[in-house]
Amino acid sequence: DARVTQTPRHKVTEMGQEVTMRCQPILGHNTVFWYRQTMMQGLELLAYFRNRAPLDDSGMPKDRFSAEMPDATLATLKIQPSEPRDSAVYFCASGFLNSGSYTDTQYFGPGTRLTVL
């Protein structure tokens, strides 16, 4: 049963600390998304990779957030320094897209619940 995995599932940290969240996309998927979910803003797209290259990171605060895909099996989202307003659930999703495909399904991981004190 292929699924997206995320670590850690929960993270409590203090303001100013660095936070790194990791995601393992489903094997064979070529697209990875990072989302942030809050009650007020819903699901916000932070970054979007295709074949490990960043396609869109316009939703990500560039001064403190960074997203990378060191290889096809690992995506990372880093916050440095973290602030209380970053408290949210962060989801990674993966999918397989090509120009001729109508399969746009995004498969979400279980999320990382981040609390910044």
Next chain:
Amino acid sequence: QQQVKQSPQSLIVQKGGISIINCAYENTAFDYFPWYQQFPGKGPALLIAIRPDVSEKKEGRFTISFNKSAKQFSLHIMDSQPGDSATYFCAAGRGGNNRKLIWGLGTSLAVNP
């Protein structure tokens, strides 16, 4: 032009009733309209999706109705069950190289037994 507006924010339905959630979009370039279902503590999961070449798609108790001229689409859950209690998100996307989705804010559905 990039927004997707979803209503209502929350919905309470009796078991066996019909749940209806509505979404409206502005960008006529959108060509893919999925609905995702999210249970507490889980990530969203695709429930059903439609393309603008059809006006309705049905999968079991779930139906999407699509009105291209009004730029609206809705999710109907027939014979709603307590197990359907979840948050539902509509989204819209378009073809091309950048296939990101624009999401609605979600509807929290509670189905009373």
